[in-house]
Amino acid sequence: MERAVKKILYLHGFASSAQSTKARYFGKKFKAFQVEFHAVDFNPTPRDFEYVTTTGLINRLRQYVLDHHLGNISIIGSSYGGLIALHYAHCFGGVEKMLLLAPGLTWLSGGLAEEALEQWKKAGAAPVFHYAFEQEIPVRYGLQADGLCYLEPVPPAAPITIIHGYNDKTVPIEPSRVYATDFPDSVRLIEVDADHDLNGHLELIWEYAHSFLLGTE
Template sequence: MQFIYLHGFASSPQSAKAVYLRDRFAAVHQTLQVPDLNQDDFTQLTLTRQLQQVSAQLPTDEPVTLIGSSFGGLTAAWLAEQYPQVQKLVLLAPAFAFLSHWLPQLGTEKIQQWQQQRYLMVYHYGEKRSLPLSYEFARDVPQYNDDHLLRPVPTLIIHGIHDEVIPIQVSRDFAVKRSWVQLIEVDSDHALGNVMPETWQAIQTFCQLQ
C-alpha cells in the first residue's frame, strides 16, 4: 500500500499537518508521499490541474491510500472516483461544496472584481505572502459535482464541529448518503491543530498501521 498526502488550498508540503503526519508515518516505518500541488505556479491552480498532477503519480500496480486536507480532500475524493487503485480515503475537513462556502466570504464586489481583472490576490500560507489566483480556478471547480462521488471506497472523514471554513454539516450530509463513509466529529476548527494526536490514532486504526 502506498500513502499519499494532499495538502490544502494555499498550503504546502511544509504545512504543520503534512509535517506531523509524515513524521508519524515514518515512526511506523511507512513513507507518506507529499507532492507540492502548487507546482511553483499557484496563480494557475485549478482542481483539474491537481487531479492531473496526482493521477500521473499514482502507481498502476499497487493500491493507494489518499489522505487529503480540505481542498486536498476534495481532490482525493475525485481521484478515488476515477482511479480503482485508490483503495482507501482519509479526508480531513474535506472541502465539499467549496465554492459555495468560500465565495460568499469574498463578497460580491470582490468576486466581480476578480472576474473583470482575471486575478485575485489570495494569502498563501505556505509562501507567507499574497499571490494572484486566476479566475480560471472559480470557473473550473463547478464542473465537479459532489453528488457524483459514488464509488464505494472505504472512507474516513475527520471534521471539526467548529469549522469556520467548511461547515461540518457538509461532511454529515456527504456521509449519511454513503454507507462506506465513517465520520468522526472532533472538538476543533478547520485546521484540526488541537486534535492531531487523536487524528493520527484514527488514521492508524483505519489504515491498520502498526
C-alpha cells in the same frame, strides 16, 4: 510472511504545502511503520499556484502516482486536498482508503460572496495569501470557472473516514454530515470540537490514521 509496504499520500489544503504542520506530523509518525509516505506538493512554485485548477491538480496527482509507480494507494486529504482525493479516486480508482480532514466535498464548500466572485471574474485574478510562500499571489479566475465542474459530491470510490470540526467556519461540517448519511456503508464521520485547521487534534487524527489506514481496527 512480511506485510506489504503500504503507500500513503498526503494531499494538503488550498494555499498550503507539503511542508504543512499535518504533512510533517504524518511524515514523522509513519516512519515507525512499513509505509511509503508521500506528501504531494501541488504548488512547487508561485506560478503553479497562480494558475491552479481542480482538474489540473487531479491530473497532476495522477501523473505523480504514475511517475512513482505507486500502484494501490491510500490518501489523507486535508480540506481542498479532500476534494482532490475524492475525484481522483472516482476518476482513476486504485485507492484503498481515504482519511479526509475537514474536507471540501464540493467546490467552494465554504461559499464566496457573489460580489467577490464578480470582482474576481472582472479582474481576471484575485490575491490569495499563500502560507508556504508567505506572500499574496494573484490566483487566476480559471480556478473558479473550472470549479463549476465540481459542485456536486461524487460517490465514495473507497472506504472513507472523515474527521471534521463542528466549529468549522471555513468549510462547514453540514455537507460532511449529509455525505455520511447518504453513504452509511462507505463513510464514517468523526465530529470533533475544533475549527478548520484541526491542528489541536493531531493525536486523535493519528489514532484514526493508524487504525483505519494501517488496518489495525
